[in-house]
Structures are given as C-alpha cells and as structure tokens.
Amino acid sequence: MRYLPLDNEDRAEMLEVIGVRNVEDLFGCVPKEARLSELIDLPYHQPESEVEKHMTKLSNKSISASSVPFFCGAGAYKHHVPSSVDHLIQRSEFLTAYTPYQPEISQGTLQVLFEFQSQVAILTGMEVANASMYDGSTACAEAVVMAKRVTRKHKAIIAPGLHPHYSLATDTLASSVGVDVCILEQKISSDYKVLDLIDDETACVVVQSPNVFGEIVDLTPIAEKAHLHKALLIAVFTEPVALGLIKSPGEQGADIVVGEGQGIGVGLNFGGPHVGLFACNKKHVRQMPGRICGETIDAAGNRAFVLTLSTREQHIRRDKATSNICTNSGLCCLAFSIHMSLLGGDGLRKLAILNHESASLLATRIDKIKGAKVLNNTFFNEFTVKLDKNAKDVVHSLANKNILGGVPFSRLSKAGPKDILLICATEIVDEHDIESLCKALEEELR
Amino acid sequence: MSMNNQGRVTAPKAITSVASESFSGNKALDQATKLIFETGSFNKTGIDFPEPKGIKYRLGGLEQTKNIELPGLSEPETLRHYVRLSQKNYAIDLGVYPLGSCTMKHNPRLNEKVARLPGFSDVHPLQPIGTVQGALELMYELSNWLTKLCNMPAVALTPKAGAHGELCGMMTIRARLDADGNSHKRRVFVPESAHGTNPATAVQCGFFVDELPANDKGCIDMDVLRLKISDLGSDNDIAGIMLTNPNTCGLFESDIIEISELIHTAGGYFYCDGANFNALVGRVRPGDLGVDAMHINLHKTFSTPHGGGGPGSGPTVLSDALKDYAPVPYVVKDKSGRFDLIEDINDISMGRLCAFHGQMGMYTRALSYMMSHGSDGLKQATEDAVLNANYILASLSDLMTLAYPGHCMHEVLFDDTFLENTGVDTLDFAKAMIDEGYHPMTMYFPLVVHGAMLIEPTESESKYELDRFIATMRGLANRAKSGDIKSFKAAPQHSPTKRVDETLAARKPVLRYGS
C-alpha cells in the first residue's frame, strides 16, 4: 500500500516494544460484539492509474462550464482564475498545514489571513473582517445570530431578493437559537415595503444587493430606518466582483456585511468549497463568529501575527461561544487573497466593468427576442428574464444544444414562478456565446 | 604552469560565530516579507484585461466613484510574496505533525489531481441535473463507502466541516424529537473531555448541556450517568448524548454499548463525534454501537488537506430513526440508473445547512483516498495508526507521565506530572519541540488532565521518523529534569518568529492594515 510506510518487519519490532503479540491486542478495549472479524464489503486497494481512470470517467459524464456557452449565476460565478493562484495554493506549506495554532511556525498562513481580513474590510467598506466562514449562506445565518446577541432582540426580517437558499440556511440555524425569522415574499422590485416592518422588536434586517434577481438595492434608506429602531442592517452579496463597481455596503450604512467570496479566486466546484466573507464594525467585533488574526510583536520585537480574541470561540467558551465554528475556509481564502492581490483595486474595477458590459450586451440582445423580457431596472452581471414558456423546460432544451443557459427561479424555490429565468454573463462570455444563446432562445420561444 | 588566478578556497574554514543583523532583514532562505499593502498599489495589476467598450452603466446611480484601495501586484511580485510566506509555515510534507485529535496524515497528490478534473471542479451547482450526472454519481459512490464503513443506512453529505456536521446531527435529532411531540426533551449529556464544539453545538441547536465527569480510567463515569438517568422519573427531558469515541484521551469508551442502551431507553439519541473515526475504520462500525448520528471529518479520517485551517467537510451518517429528518439536498438514484438531486424541503426535514451541495472538492479527494486504500488498506491504515501511537506510548512512558494506564487507540495522552518542580511547563516543552524541527503536539487539551500533551502520529509516519521523534522527546524530557530550563524558556530560538505577545494582540486588537 503506497501510502503506508510501515512494513511487516517494522510492525513486528514495534509490537515487541509495546509488549503485545499482535495488533488485535491493542483493540482489546473494544467490546467483543462490536469487533469486526472480516473486511467490509468494499473494493480492495487500487493503483493510482486505476483510481484516476475511474475518476476521469465520472468527470467526463458532466458538462463543464468552460466547455460550452455558459450563463449560470445565482450564487456561484464562473470567472477566469489566473494560473498562479492554483499553483500557489498547492504549495505543501499552505496545503498541508493545520490551523496556525503555533504562531512561531505558522507566520505564512497568519500573514495571509491578516492580509485577507484587510482586503475584505476594504472591499466591503467595513472596519474589520474575520478569517472567513464556510460560505456566503452560513455567513448570513451566523450574522443573524450575531445580531441577536448584539441587540438582545429576537426578530430578523429577511427582505425580498435574498437568495432562497440563504433564507433557508438562515432560518434553519437562527430559528434553533430562538430568532423569529420573518421571510418576506420574493419579488424583484425593491419597493421598500420592508421599511414598514422594521420596529423596536427588530434585531436585524437582511438585504441582498445585487439581489438574487440581479437588481441593485439602495441600502441607505433601510440602514437609516433600522438604526432608528436600534436594529442592525445585514448586507449580503453573492458576487464579490460586483463590489468593484458598486458602492460598498459599508458606505451605505451596513452594520454587518456577509457574502460569498467564490467569484474571486475560487472555482465553481459544484457548490463547494467556497469562502464566506464576514465583516462588521469594530464595536461589534467581540460578538463576531469565526477565527480572527491580529497583529502583535514577538520576543525579538518584530512584527508578528497570531490568532486572537479566541475567548469568543468554542474551544474556550464552550457552551457560551459565539458559534460552534472551528474551521475557516483556509485554502479558499488564500486563493481569494492571491487573486485579489493580482487584481488590485483598479484591476478589480476593470474586471467588474467587463462583467457589467457582458451582461448589458446580453440584456439588450435578449430584450429583442419575442417571448422574452428582461425585468430589471438595474443589474450588475446577472438579471431576470420572463419567458413565455416554462423556464426549466427551456433550460433543458438549451442544455441539449450544449448551452448552459441560466438558472430557472423555480430551481431555487419550488413555489416561485415557473416562467422566470436568471441569467448571468461574466467576463468569460463573448459575443459569440451571446449569439449562440440568443439564437437558441429564439428557436425555443418561437 | 599556466597561472590561473581564478582559484578560490572552497572548503570552509572553522568559523567563530559572528552575530550581526543583516542589512536586508533577511536571514538567508528566511526572507523578510512586507505586507502587500506596503509593496503594492491600487493602480498596479498582475492581470491583463481587454479595454472596456464604454457601455452606459445600468447601476441605478449606485456606482462606486472612489478608488478601491486594494493593493495590486504584478505576477512575479505575487509569486515571490506568497512563496516567501509559505516558507514560514510548518507542514506535514515537511515533518512529523503530531497534533492530537487533528489527524495530520499524508495528503496524496492524486487526490489533488482528481479534484481538479473539470467534471467536478468546473461545474455549477445549479446546472440542469442531466449535465452533472458524473458529479452526482461521485457523491452517490462516496455515500455508499461512508454508509458501509459505518453500517448506517444514510448519510447527509452537505455539512461543510466537522462542527457543521455536529449541527446537522443535533438538529436532525431535534427535528425527530419535535416531530414526536417531545419538544420538552432538551437535556444533552456531554463528557467534560469533549471538544468545545460539542457544548457549543448543543446550545446552538437549542439544547442545554449536562456535563458528565470522567472516571479514573479516562472514560465516562457510568455511576454518574446511571444515576442522572434513573433520577429523572416523569421529568425525563433527555434528548441524548454527544460522545466522542475513541474519546479525546485516545481511549475507547468501553461502556459504549451500555451508554447507548441507557440513552435509548430514556428516549434519547446517541450523537457520536466522529473526529476520531480514523481509529476505527474497517475494525469497528458506529452503527454496531447504537450510534444515531455521527459526523465524519473527511479532512481527518480521509485525508483531505487541512489547508491552514480549512476547508473541511463533515458528512453525517444517520440511523433509521433519523434519516427521514435529514437536511436537503441529497442525491438519489432511480431504477434506470439516473441520478437526481432532492432539493426541496419536505414537512419533516430539519432544513438546509448551506447554499448548495456541500464540499464537492472534498468528496472527490476523500473518495480517491478510499478507493486507493480499499477495504483492506483502510483497515491497515487504522491498525498502523493505533500501532504508531502505542509505540510512542511504550517508548516514552518511563520518562513522561501517561495520563491513564494501559494501551491507547490512535493517540496517546500525557500530563505534566513529569515536569513537576522542573520549572518547565507544557507550553515551554512544546516550544522546545519547535527548535527540534517538530510541530508540537496538542497541548492543554483535553481539559480533564493537567498540562495535557496529546500526541497523534497517524499511520503516515515511518518507524525511522518515529524513532527520531521519540529520541527527541526523550532528550527534551531528560533536559527538563536535569534542571536546564533556560533553553526551554527561550524557545523557540531557531524559528523565523520568536514567541509572540498574545496578550498585546488581545488587549489592543489590530485586525487589519491601516487600523
């Protein structure tokens, strides 16, 4: 077995040192009735070549995003990731290190986390950020639970336009700690009915922008109303690239900003691993979940970094912890940070403009198709199209023509309208792709 | 002769050490590394883009008009920055990483390769089901391996880490209790040796914690548990127990079958923290112990890389009693062999844990690991892990103090009694290991013994590496006992960074550049 360094001679010598006859004796503490005598009915070990062959066969049964005209968004985005990102995250010292509990021999990971936190804080327009969460949806759920701790109030209002999966993940977690999660009915237009619902009982209001329909929401009036009632505004985003072109949530008055960072540096991965971003203002930092890295000095007086404010966390606070989380999305936040360093502020803006232009060209073209209507007033790189046909059927027909043409809204919410299609165009979409999609749509809707 | 004046002395002369600060701040291979904020600038970039066309924005007047002050670097600068940083990290690929309870085993590179195959890494979670059959088949195969190894009927794949798996299991238990009209059952037993995540999870799921003490053998004190349960009578509020097995002392809970029966008789459920499942794979199946739910840390037992803190993955196996309450989504296979994804919540499901289908990138790596080992190799790996830990136990227990007598499972727990009156404590000892080129073991955990040192070698260490490690530990223990405490207090001296001031970091938090 190629991964096991011990041979039978080693094993025999070691058993002798231990003073037992065989390895069976070391399992003597296991009740007899629970000891297996035979091998479990699963295949035997295989060489690399065989495993790889099997995996390649499985991989080939799916259509990958890069191989066809591709227009899916709705929480996960296809962008070009520079080659150096994947090269660097595969370095042994990053890949095969544990959580940096020993700062003297973990400064690599720790400095990356410090830089990552700084990047996220700047991007979101907030004072501080943590070292990442599992993904955007769990970050959103944790933010609502945090708002309960900060305000000592129990009502959370979920504004229309929050990704339905985020709503559900938030409801699942927050309800179990006694938050009254009030999810408003989905609708594309931001008519601000949510403002009427904010009252003194409200702990937080959760607003996504750009929202799941692609519409950009002005957060300022919501923040003002929330603050009037001592409630927090939790701003959510699913596409970090949007922040290259849109005013940051922090500038619009958000108290907590959470989002999905996958769009920068991390591939689609069929939904995971991704990387949850979590930022807030300094006065609430001790209620923030997740790991945090801070700057300090070492015994020689040199700058050093270390995990800090750990008393919030489960390994010290146990049942009184802010969250049970004990990992972050380490390697994915490294990927995010590297990609962001390659982009820089201006590069991010340019990338964002290219995304917006791709989507604008596509929206203009789709609006000319009979039986299709773009519903958005505003958007960044994705928007909502109302079709004369069932969107799921249309998407399936497009897939048969090797076009991944978007996400039917009913896929996210069974109760949602059947004729709504969410379409995304990032910088990877070219004019040829747009023509392929629109021609196929024209055929479908004829 | 033809005179050549290019000759130089090539053998080193005996040197007297000259300690001078370098002008560069570097120390040979150890390169000083500024922050990207100190070397980059927002108008510099390492990526070439085509020029935008200048199409009118449709942003509703909410465009960002200010510069975004994120530093950019060119590609060569980026490579250098991160390569230099990487060299300040310890890693499994570099040496023994004996962190107890963390299972730092070898990460096969085949797994990295297969995880990057486009049919897994470059598919969108919301593509039409017909276009992702290979990805779903992989998830189905992984489920098959996990349920067979555990002898459990179902597995929820979506939890994104071990602690997320705990949430999954405990919320599923809660959903079942509520469905049966048992919403008053909220007491969860948690041993005091448990990981901090257990009590944190229980509370996050709306339960309250009743702590169980350990007996003098490091296992649950059964007299206390029996009494707690028999005492309740009609006020039975028992929801279940969260129990790590083998426990965090590296010991198999030998009364586990009675524990499971007691809990079930009281109408509760048995949550097993599967962090130490790597000590059991192929030899003991949780389903045979009466477990109702258990998360499996794919990043421990099945070797997906830890990546400096994540991402992890925590699929949670479920018993017949709980499987209908599992979170969405999950994969099913129909008679024709086609795979489908159930994404809509039914009436009894505990809900949804995250946006999509969990950690696909970890599923591929874990399955690749399992297929490479096979049922025979997985069992051998378990045995080698237990053998390695016991070899360390046997080779050190005359000099260091074993917390509990007898053999251990996959990890061995020492306490700090052997350091009594030496002036050296567990932390000093750990830092001295750094100077010896080792990552320290887990220290001060579990909380049930004083100055805990928990060593988990895993099956990935050769006898050669173990013997070197043992010799080092013996050397350090003898040095401490000899009264030479100076080198411990000054340790680590050879690491790029010396002991850091954690008090300063916590008192005056500086959590980002420019704050």
Place this chain on the structure above:
Amino acid sequence: MSVYYTKDHEWIRVSQNVGVIGISSHAATQLGDVVYVELPELGKKLIKGEELAVVESVKAASEVYSPVAGEVLSVNETLEDQPQTVNESPDDGGWFVKISISDLNDLESLMSQDEYSAYCIAS
C-alpha cells in the same frame, strides 16, 4: 467599611448601602493576563448571583457574578482601555462596578477576608 467575599472569588466593599465589586487577587492570578472586561450597562438591575461582567484573558473567560441584588450605579471605565489594572490592582483600582444594594441581608451569606483566605487554601 467592610469587605466580603464569595466562593466564586468576587469581593464587595460595602459602605452604607453602596457596594463596590471586584475579583480577588487569587482569581486574577489564576486567570492570567486580563485582556478584556465586559461591563454591564448603567442602571442594570441584578439579582444575587446574576452574571454581572465577563473577564477575559488570552486563553480563558470567566463570568463575574453579583454577590448581592441591586442596581448598577457606575462601572470602572479604566478597564476598557487598561484591563491589566485587574492584574495590577485587583483589590482596588481594578474594581468592576459600583452597585446600590437592595437588601443588606444578602451580605450575611458571604465570607470575611479571613474566611476567604482559609477557603482558598482549602480548595
């Protein structure tokens, strides 16, 4: 003016019906370098034994319980910037809150300084 101690290592110094509350030097030493103190809001009404504050070191966090019932009159704002005062002067400058005592009978169950010293040695 008299000082009373609890088994949870809080002290209360009483003058008429006003008490000043802190933690003992024994507790401060056990905790290690104090890095943060979370103090209650002014005017907060407490019952005896209720959580009054949280005191944190790098590796530990402890709740501080009120030895008596009463209402918070003032808090030691020095601790916000200089939490180390709890280590440097636990019995004096490192006080946490000033409280108006609603029932002086609450003091009867507490220990004197000598009793507390004996208690620490015994436990």
